[in-house]
Amino acid sequence: MLALVVAGVLLLRWVPRYGWFPLGLTLLTAATALAITAGQARRYRRSARGIRVGRIEADVVGVLGTTAAVALLGALALVVVVALPLR
Amino acid sequence: MRSSRDEPSEHAPETAGAPAIEGASPPGRRGWSARILGGGTEPDPRFTLANERTFLAWIRTALALLAGGVAVEAFTSDTFASPVRTALAVVLLLLAMVLAVAAGVRWLAVERAMRRQAPLPLSILVPVLAGGGALVAAAFLVVVLGNA
Structure with missing residues (x-):
């Protein structure tokens, strides 16, 4: 998730050079990172439950x-x- | 001696203690998901989670290469000529894409092998990353020495 954010923030450096399209990429990475973060608790519970029941x-x-x-x-x-x- | 896994629990789900059935999907698994995994039995959960962790490590590597490609294109205009900079960025971005796809393919191949108790497949990721990394490093070296 953090790696996605770092890559997305680096893409901002392209905005002065290539216009607004890289900003869309940054938003895409931010949305993906947000989706991963939102599912973290559910994934943790699922993993813990899976280990418990084998x-x-x-x-x-x-x-x-x-x-x-x-x-x-x-x-x-x-x-x-x-x-x-x-x- | 009973392990904690054998003890009944109020949180124990319907699958606890259920025998593994060859070729059967666990309850609730959607059809297409079972088709992708190709049947077999669920392996030890620790192995499934280890496979996911390895996948995530490769994805982090792919993202690092992607960030490297972006950085080369964005920050090295004083160091490299434009065609060289573009070529290096393209190689790094291509490598990131290939690694990301290969990480997914590798995860699936390992998951399928574990479900069939088959030997784990060899990964193409290591030679791809080693070859690509060496290529980019050599190109950097040549350009930097050429500028010196």
Whole structure:
């Protein structure tokens, strides 16, 4: 979550150079970090309960969602570097 | 001797003490999720959680590379010429994307292997990260020595 925030804040440095599109990326990372934070307590309870009863379901949605979010962020950052004109 | 796991608890869910059934999904697991995991039995929860932690470590690495790519493009305009800066940033961002996707694929492969009690698959992440990191470091070295 903190790594996402750091990456998102660094993207702000691109705003003077590439316009407002990087700001959208920062908002995307902030939204993802917020969603992760909001689910932290639920995930902790689920993990603790799973350890107690000796059985836990793999978090397919969480893992694949995080993968998709980071891959999308990387792809959009590539678009900024390769396709957007410098201001 | 009874372990704490065997003791009845008012919080014990319906799955406590339930025998693992080969090929069966636990109650409540959605169909597509079970299809992605490919059947088998739930492994020890500590292994499932360890797999998730390893996935998160790779995702942190991917995010660090992404931040590195952004930083190279944003902060090194006095050090590198524009094409070099762009190329380094693109390599770092591509590496971040590949690592993120490969981390998800690796998590799924390991989870499936554990559910079938099969040997854990070899990860492609390590050679990709080592090769990519070495490539970027070599490029930095060449450019910095060339400028000196």
